[in-house]
Amino acid sequence: MSPSLKQLRYFVALADAGGFGRAAETVHVTQPALSQQIKELEGQLGVRLVDRLPRGIQLTRPGQEVLTRARRILTEVGDLAQAAQRAGGLSGRLRLGVIPTVAPYLLPLALTQLRARDLSLDIRVREAQTGDLLDGLRQGRLDAVLCALPLGDPDLSAEPLFEDRFVLAGSRARLAPFAEAPDRLRPAEVSPDQLLLLDEGHCLADQALEVCGLPARRQVDLGASSLATLVGLVSEGFGLTLLPELALRAETAAAPDLALMRFAAPEPARQLALVRRRGSSDDGWSKAIGAVLRQAGEGLVAQARAQLP
Structure with a gap:
């Protein structure tokens, strides 16, 4: 048997x-x-x-x-x-994983749009760091994951959605030395002694180190668990941080004293993508949810670029 x-x-x-x-x-x-x-x-x-x-x-x-x-x-x-549940496209139950530096900014808008398309859609969201989400995806506990590229896993398939650029955030006093030549600001000019990052394991922290040309944390450390914590600290003068455009509207509303500056072109950025298991069944649901996430993300990014040209 x-x-x-x-x-x-x-x-x-x-x-x-x-x-x-x-x-x-x-x-x-x-x-x-x-x-x-x-x-x-x-x-x-x-x-x-x-x-x-x-x-x-x-x-x-x-x-x-x-x-x-x-x-x-x-x-x-x-x-x-x-x-079987999704034979007609985006319907049934959807188990979606989202990284913490995206979830609080994109999900309220995207989930509203998803539910408006189909009130019967049962959406289960898990917010966690990239490694945990990809493990859940590989083991079938999640249907798709919204995270930043690259992945480096041939068993996973990624659909790029939109680009999310980084800006320099801090108090006005901290940003004053860069104001003399704002059109020439480069990530490498940010001193490691001033740069505050998220906990290890957050892909945003690794990306910040990479764009600033830093091989490791060294004295660059804080261990904050959320962007909101970082923003609150740097707005009060405790260093600088890199903030994604996706978070600009929410975080500047919560911290009115926060000052922002754009980097010179080419601006550092991350590419966000919808990831699923390669070869998993797809009757149109991934394209449907990808379109909603892309529209919501591009809308938030456009608002950020209008707010900080």
Whole structure:
């Protein structure tokens, strides 16, 4: 007899939880019931999948191989269900991941437009750092991710949406030395001692280091968890930061003392894209949501360029 999808789900839950008790809670069954299913799975496959330890479990080498294949199978099954729901395009349930430096600025506008197109659309949004979102995408927990390029993963497909340029933000006093020649301002002129960044893991922090020509954080550090925190600090004179155009309207409204300057051309920028698994089913839903996200993003960027020519 072949393994069932239920057994595969239980096994993946066990591997993720690291113990029978926590795994049983995750899949909403009793611990003996889950244990029995794992034993049956091992019997059907003819191998031991886990070593039972006093405080948890450890996957055997065959167990690690089965886990990889089980995740792939469950992802494909999830894709099948989503394809059936979206047979008519953008409908059914959509699980969308968005990075934190985009979500609070773009989502309120984009989600309103998406729901206006189809009130039956069930949108589930997860906001997290790029690495976590892409892991969720690969494992089938997300249908698509809105993040910045590049990806460097041949198993993922990206549809570029719009360009989001960076501006220099700080107090008026901090920006005064650059005001003498604003049309020649380059990112490399920003002193590492003044540059404040987000926590490590935020792609925006890595992009800021790259555009300023800095190989590592060195003394460039803060560890702020949000752009709003950075903006509040730099508007009070605690250094400088790079702010994406997407955030300009919201953050300048919250911090009226914030001063901004554009860099000389070519301005540093990030390319935002809608990412999905290569080969996953698509009956038009990705183009439909991509169009909505692009329209919302380009609108916010156009407002930023009018606000700060």
